[in-house]
Amino acid sequence: MAQNLGTQQLIAWLDDAYAMESGLVGILENHASHFTREQMTAATRRIQQHIIETRQHAQRLQQCLQLLNTTPSTIKSTLSSIVGSIEGAGTMMFRDQLVKNALADYASEQFEIACYTALISIATELGQHEIVNLCKQNLEEDQAMATWLLQQLPGVVRHDAGYAAPTRSA
Numbered sequence: 001m002a003q004n005l006g007t008q009q010l011i012a013w014l015d016d017a018y019a020m021e022s023g024l025v026g027i028l029e030n031h032a033s034h035f036t037r038e039q040m041t042a043a044t045r046r047i048q049q050h051i052i053e054t055r056q057h058a059q060r061l062q063q064c065l066q067l068l069n070t071t072p073s074t075i076k077s078t079l080s081s082i083v084g085s086i087e088g089a090g091t092m093m094f095r096d097q098l099v100k101n102a103l104a105d106y107a108s109e110q111f112e113i114a115c116y117t118a119l120i121s122i123a124t125e126l127g128q129h130e131i132v133n134l135c136k137q138n139l140e141e142d143q144a145m146a147t148w149l150l151q152q153l154p155g156v157v158r159h160d161a162g163y164a165a166p167t168r169s170a
């Protein structure tokens with residue numbers, strides 16, 4: 001009985017995380033498009049790499065759900081709503097947009113790290129070792145991205161200091 005409830009909880013969290021990762025792909029694509037200056041191409045490449053990783057994270061979560069004989073649902077995810085509010089509407093372009101994006105992306109990565117830590121913990125307790133391994137792979141890539149984002153922040157701030165006048169993209 002307790003095992004069943006635990007498995008149901010694990011499925012709900014995996015499902016939620018799937019929606020979160022899927023939503024992050026669009027947000028990262030939007031942020032990558034803001035880097036137009038030549039000196040920022042390395043950053044764009046790193047974000048592009050994480051877009052590919054994020055798609056893979058969603059696929060791994062789908063794999064986890066398949067291991068539990070289920071598929072991702074289309075129900076609105078609580079976790080993706082939280083990430084959505086961290087990241088903001090995203091249609092406005094501010095003078096310090098790159099800094100705002102970097103702060104929001106860093107917060108989102110930390111949120112992902114917390115989600116995978118929780119998922120790994122419950123999957124370990126339930127003896128779902130394959131799910132633990134798949135979630136660990138996602139966790140490591142999100143940790144690497146969070147570390148990279150934090151290292152970039154001073155450079156992004158310097159870059160934004162010479163930014164052009166504020167514009168609106170909408």
Ligand SMILES: [Fe+2]
Nearest residue numbers: 054057112142
């Ligand atoms: Fe992720």
Ligand SMILES: [Fe+2]
Nearest residue numbers: 109112142145
């Ligand atoms: Fe991530």
